[in-house]
């Protein structure tokens with residue numbers, strides 16, 4: 589038995605270290621590689637939503653280098669099975685509020701280089717209306733544990749999803765890894781979508 593379990597204090601520092609090479613690898617991608625990955629992810633996304641679903645989907649506005657690209661909200665909104673796209677609004681306490689995506693003109697610059705919707709907010713419980721939640725991540729491991737940017741925002745938000753909701757992280761190839769540093773508050777995803785396709789994580 590080692591001195592620390594996988595759920596111990598050093599994990600916060602381990603997470604900080606683990607983020608660095610992942611962020612560097614994203615920065616090193618060529619524009620061509622990014623465009624190819626985003627196109628492949630777009631094809632995978634359309635297969636996630638049945639055409640007559642009428643779903644509310646929670647997504648996000650990818651920042652430079654994040655899988656999906658800046659066109660992600662528009663691509664989702666255009667899918668026949670998507671009735672409504674909700675996007676996160678970062679609260680001062682780093683929890684996530686939600687607001688409907690109504691088009692690129694209704695996005696405004698926000699903290700950390702984010703772009704966020706400017707319309708009416710649904711509150712932190714907006715995520716409970718989603719049948720599918722797409723989450724940003726720097727990496728996910730085989731157990732579905734997700735390494736984010738370090739705000740803890742999605743750990744709070746994902747605790748509120750309805751049971752049975754698909755929670756899918758969008759990743760670049762190679763970002764599904766054997767193990768990410770974990771803490772007790774970490775929420776799991778139910779699958780990852782990469783350019784090569786969907787990998788479901790057994791629950």
Ligand SMILES: Nc1nc2c(c(=O)[nH]1)N(C=O)[C@@H](CNc1ccc(C(=O)N[C@@H](CCC(=O)O)C(=O)O)cc1)CN2
Pocket residue numbers: 648649650651654676677678684700702724725736737738739740741742
């Ligand atoms: N596109 C996108 N939207 C998102 C997230 C995300 O990861 N991606 N979030 C996911 O929760 C929330 C926003 N949280 C964020 C938290 C930190 C940073 C960030 O850039 N942090 C710096 C370092 C930390 C700091 O300066 O304090 C960095 O990563 O360089 C960005 C978003 C909600 N919206």
Ligand SMILES: Nc1ncnc2c1ncn2[C@@H]1O[C@H](COP(=O)(O)OP(=O)(O)OP(=O)(O)O)[C@@H](O)[C@H]1O
Pocket residue numbers: 603724734735736737738739740741742743744771773774
């Ligand atoms: N349910 C929660 N309530 C309050 N604080 C939380 C909760 N979950 C996580 N946090 C705090 O958030 C901080 C960052 O957590 P962590 O490093 O796991 O974020 P992350 O999952 O990488 O980020 P994000 O979800 O924003 O992408 C931690 O200090 C943790 O204490």
